[in-house]
Amino acid sequence: MNRGLRVLLCCAVAAALTACAQSDNAQNPIERSVVRIVNHSQRGDWYSPWISQAPSYSGGSGFVIEGGLVMTNAHVVSDTRMILLHLGDDPTPHEARVKAIGHDCDLALVEPVEPGLLDGFPVMAFGGLPKLGSSVETYGYPVGGQRISSTRGIVSRIEKATYAHSGADSHLTVQTDAAINPGNSGGPVVQDGRVAGVAFQALAEMENVGYFIPSEVIEHFLKDVADGNYDGYPDLGIQVANLENPAARRASEMAPDQSGVRVEFVYPGSSADGYIVQGDVLLAVDGYPIANDGTIALDGLRLSYELLLDRRLAGESVPLEILRDGERRQIDVPMLVYSPFNAYRRLYDQMPRYYVYAGLVFVPLNTEVLVALGENLPEHILYELYFRPIEEPLAVRREPVVLLRRLDHAVNGYMSWYRDLVVDRVNGRTIESLEGLIDAIESNDGSYDVFEFAYYGRLGVLDRRAAESANDEILEIYGIPEDRRL
Amino acid sequence: MREPGAIQKSFGWVAWLTISLCVAAAAAAESPYKDKIVALRVTRQQFNEDRPWAKVNPEVRDGTAVVISKELLLTEASMIQNATFIQVEKNGRANWIPARLVHQDSAINLALLTVDQPGFFDDLTPAEIAKSAAARGVVHSVRWKERQLEVSNSRPGRVEVIESPFGSVHHAILRLSTDFSGGGWAEPVFADDKLIGITVTQDGQTATVIPAEILEAYVERAAGAGGEGGYRGFASIGGLRWQTNTDRALAAYLGLEGEPRGIFIRQVPWGSTGCPSLRPRDILLELDGHELDASGNYNHPLYGQLRFDHIVVEGHVPGDVVPARVFRDGQFIDVEIELRGYPSSARLIPWRRAESAPPYLVAGGLVFRELDGRYLNIWGTDWRNSAPNQLRYFFDLLGNAQSPERRRIIVVSQVLPAAYNIGYHGVANLLVRSINGFEVDSIADVERAFQQPRDALHRVVFYPNMTIREVVLDRATFEDATQAILSAYEIPERLRLPDGELPELGPECPAGTDSLLGIQ
DSSP states (O other): OOOSSOEEEOOEEGGGOOOOOOOOOOOOHHHHHEEEEEEEEOOBOSSSTTSBOOOEEEEEEEEEETTTEEEEOHHHHTTEEEEEEEETTOOSOEEEEEEEEETTTTEEEEEESSTTTTTTSOOOOBOOOOOTTOEEEEEEOOTTOSSOEEEEEEEEEEEEEEETTTSSEEEEEEEEOSOOOTTOTTOEEEETTEEEEEEEEEETTSTTOEEEEEHHHHHHHHHHGGGSOOOOOOBOOEEEEEOOSHHHHHHTTOOTTOOOEEEEEEOTTSTTBTTBOTTOEEEEETTEEOOTTSEEEETTEEEETHHHHHTOOTTOEEEEEEEETTEEEEEEEEOBOOGGGGGGSOOOSSOOOEEEETTEEEEEOOHHHHHHHOSSOOHHHHIIIIIHHHHSTTTOOSSOEEEEEEOOOTTTTTOSOOSSEEEEEETTEEOOSHHHHHHHHHTOOSSEEEEEESSTTOEEEEEHHHHHHHHHHHHHHTTOSOSEEO | OOOHHHHHHHHHHHHHHHHHHHHHHHHHHHOTTTTTEEEEEEEEOOBOSSSTTSBOOOEEEEEEEEEOSSSOEEEOHHHHTTEEEEEEEOTTOSOOEEEEEEEEETTTTEEEEEOOSTTTTTTOOOOEEOSOSOOOSOEEEEEEETTEEEEEEEEEEEEEEEEOTTSOOEEEEEEEEOOOSSOOSSOEEEETTEEEEEEEEEETTEEEEEEHHHHHHHHHHHHTTTSTTOOOOOOOOTTOEEEEOOOHHHHHHHTOOSSOBSEEEEEOOTTSTTTTTOOTTOEEEEETTEEOBTTSEEEETTTEEEEGGGGGTTTOOTTOEEEEEEEETTEEEEEEEEOOOOOGGGSSSOSOOTTOOOOEEEETTEEEEEOOHHHHGGGOTTHHHHSOHHHHHHHHHHTTOOBTTBSOOEEEEEEOOOGGGTTOTTOOSEEEEEETTEEOOSHHHHHHHHTSOSSSEEEEEEOSOSSOSEEEEESTTHHHHHHHHHHHTTOSOSEEOOSSOOOOOOSOOOTTOSOOOOOO
16 A cells, blocks of 8 residues: 555645736647646544534646546545636636546546536547657646646656555556646646646655556546446456466466466455455456466556456456466456445545544544544554455454544543444444444443443443433534534 | 753863762762672673574673672663673772673563672672662662762652563552663662662653562572572563453443442453453452452552552462452452463563574575564564554554464565575565464474475465465475575574473463454
């Protein structure tokens, strides 16, 4: 998950932009198509989930595509309260809204509220994957001014890499030395007059290393949203290991002319579940033979075989060739979106779910909760989120619930343990979701509410009647408008 | 007290140095402590935990030892661990004299030294160990520093129970406000010319001191080490997981009427004090005749409210059986608890390893070793944030989950790259579940398992992780490849087995008392 180098998303804090009024010269069609986007956003607070963080605003870029839409990065328009488009030298900002957004691929479509606003603007078309060493130009509104800026660079690397916006997804990425700075996000990267990609992130530790999302990923996004919904990338749901060691290939009963990767784990309920088993060797995807290091030869490059899976939409099948017990098999695997992986992603465009009972704050466990807890994260939280699904795949909780903190009150003040605890059982019922926890509490007619926490055998007890009668008072004291958001 | 800043302003550095030397010399001449303590200099060399066949560069540390008889010096064990050479110096005279370790107990963190040079003790006076560390007013922390006797007016603070710094016994310690800078290297503390403790750590101006009661008990038990039963050490409550019972609702839910009291037992690891007599969800109300309050404190006759851990330390040794009263399943039950030492080596993942060498095996370029706190410390003092995730959660969640079937966790710390192990060069810090179908929980197991391949391959299976779950190696070329790798990386020995046997942990505990983690 951690790439070792800090990736910067390239949207700019608009406050850093300096106002300057200049007359605009005649622009080329590409420049006319590129727009400046200001997003007034507001995120939830995952530590005090009933409140919102202070509104903020940031700037990015976008470009006009067919259908009167603007394409940009998801991170440019995430958590929006209001989007304003700045079109060329038009001094009037125009309100817009998100038409579609894909956080796992960091792409979004924005449409102006005013119908036909973009009529007459040049529409940018998409090209293919640029060649290594070829030149590209970036267009956008990086920090330092309000006028469009373009820079030229060389395509220096093409590979699968992590998309920092979600923090958990990897797709095809193109690296360039064209300057990609805060504010460039969402702007087009152009080659031969066509969009080769969308600028989106840079490496903080390296100079002149920027990344753009290639047209292959963009096309996937556009196909996905064609029906009006974004389903997201499906996932095969397996872990694999390379088979570069000859002994490992023999152990997998591979012939000398065979190559591939060994399946180490199949996530229950994933696309592969029922089709692939641990120990299978994945020989080919979509007809492309997989090398022992997990790469395929594609468009003159050696790239991760997973990029072929990336080309599928949810619901489509992918043909695989596998080796099981020395026998080749051809299988078609329907590709599904594997929702448990959502817990590993940063969350946007949604407010945190929570439930406050007798001053105890319960939330579903996800990456945002980890971020809210910051350093010194308890090891059992780490285990529950990341390792339990692979250590104990059949016992994994559908939605782990955490007792995040306590709002002190006489009714709960003596509890020994009251923060950063994974809830195992409440009133005798195993907890699989926040809703399940609420039901276990609200359906209890016993004298006590009994909370059993996972790991270390911790136990918490409340006097039920006292807890129920204290609820409203605690909510009022701590300024919590509602006891839950589901 | 000296005020170097003020003096320096008036007279400059040279003047200040001269004056302070005079003050120190005068103090030493008059001091009742100068013939009761000696300066201690230890050359030590630790093992390289990352490359366990090697040692790191030697280092020298200076500290203090206190004279407790005409042949023995007392200091803290952590001072002399991994020592290659021990020297002492007395009376501020520039004459380092070799000393020798007589006995050490790393669990309580104390050690005895002697000096073989004839007449060494003639002009030294044994310090009398006080009956207790209870003291009021000013006490004196003392050390030799650069051949000057430094005496700090120190003020006793609270007495509390903690896990012994550098040791594993949970016992009472004395917090002391001291004027020493850079203390914490076994400086003795005197009150009314009697030894009330030895400093083991210092954080800012607060020193942590092992109290006289424990010093006296250690010296007495060490003296009897040669007799029947040998050295018996100290009992400890370590390993027991419990929570306070301050919550009326919790106590009422469990059926305990009246004021909340006692502590709620959560886990009783195998080998810990309380195993097998205590059970999860017991409320421990009394131990050895002492009532426990809802915070786990008892009333100590000298120190007042003290955490109950100290009950098993003071006046007891491992093997003693003490009465206890628990509230279990709605009933008051009297049980007997056999006290145990629960040294770090009892844990599935030991926290400390005293001075024993890290066991390891190099096989096919894979470096196998035991997972322990020493290894985690290669990620520095911030290892809880920087060590690999899986090692961290194993340590935290399974550290006390030892069982007869599993006494250690084995880790492949790294792979020494060679053509033989190509494809595995990135393997590091993966936890081993089995080799060639045999579950392994010791380096000896690893060695045996490699000697019993099931077919033409060696198979190393790891606990589930995010990278690779099995390493497969060719059997036919395994021995030659291992030798070539040992040679290429200049590793003198392929294998190091543990120095001694694992501690006996006694009867098993009721099922479910280990960590509840589902890792099998």
